[in-house]
Amino acid sequence: MSAGVSYEQVKKLKQGQTGATNVDDAIALAVELNMPLGGQQLEAANSQGAPSDLPTPAGTMIDVHDVHASAGHGALVESEYVIERLSFPPDYLDRLTRTHPRHLKIIGVKGDSMEPTLKDDDVVMLDTTKTSLDFDGLFVLRWGDALHVKRVGRASNGSVRIISDNKDNYPAIEMARSEVEVIGKVIWMGKKA
Known part of the structure; x- marks a missing residue:
């Protein structure tokens, strides 16, 4: 079998x-x-002796939102609708995070500022419980009305350093913490073939 x-x-x-x-x-x-x-x-x-709260074998469903974070100069967010749900095997999802699935979101990526890590039309899964700017990593951030997917680092003056992987075309910038809202930490990437 x-x-x-x-x-x-x-x-x-x-x-x-x-x-x-x-x-x-x-x-x-x-x-x-x-x-x-x-x-x-x-x-x-x-x-x-296995845990009794295992999800059904069909997998854990994660919401896919009709939102794109810019890997470029910024994408305006006009709506946030769930357009689909993707299934993840429970054991695989457990290796990614212990966060409850209701706090996970999948959104699209637009632009080239995070190449080669993320390309236009890739998707990312966010853990929306991880919103601290005290940790480095890859995050979806909002400043102004735009969403961005960027690396975050700490700057020496207490501000935040926003870093693109495509450094030749998108130099790092520093912003006051009060100007940046963290939507969530990127914990998974889906690549377009």
């Missing part, structure tokens, strides 16, 4: 021997057979 669960395990499961498999195999089998895994099935699969 392509789920990686042996015929013997399937046979034992059909006979009600829930101890015949582990949580990972149960989830893989449910996904392979396009079956929901929840309630009693999940409790039975968790009898080997």
